[in-house]
Amino acid sequence: MMNPDFLFVGESSTREEVLEWMRGQELNFDQLDTIVLLDDGAQFSGTVPVGRLLMAASDQRMTALKMEPLLSVPANVDDKEVFELFDKYNLRMLTVIDKDNRPIGAITVDDVVSKLLKE
Secondary structure, eight states, X not given: OOBSOOOEEETTOBHHHHHHHHHTSOOOTTSOOEEEEEOTTSOEEEEXXXXXXXXXXXXXXXXXXXXXXXXXXXXXXXXXXXHHHHHHHXXXXXXXXXXXSOEEEEEEHHHHHHHHXXX
């Protein structure tokens, strides 16, 4: 279910820096609703919904906008665990990490729905 295309930025970036950077990228804005955060060691440190980003002050740091609890799954996670996390936390996106806690992809609610419909 994992999609290797996802948006990630440094957690110390400001809202305005992120928006300015995004304006210069070729992104699928129809699918963009969550941004993955990386710490200084390029490890997963959280996620920020785009709605929070848009409503924040221009100098607000991304780390202050991240969602709690911090949720991610390893690449070898089973589908049932993914379904349970999406259901329990009403997720729109879940970050997939490698053994070093680095993000390698994302599972979106669309991926989950498609998988459920196939079963």
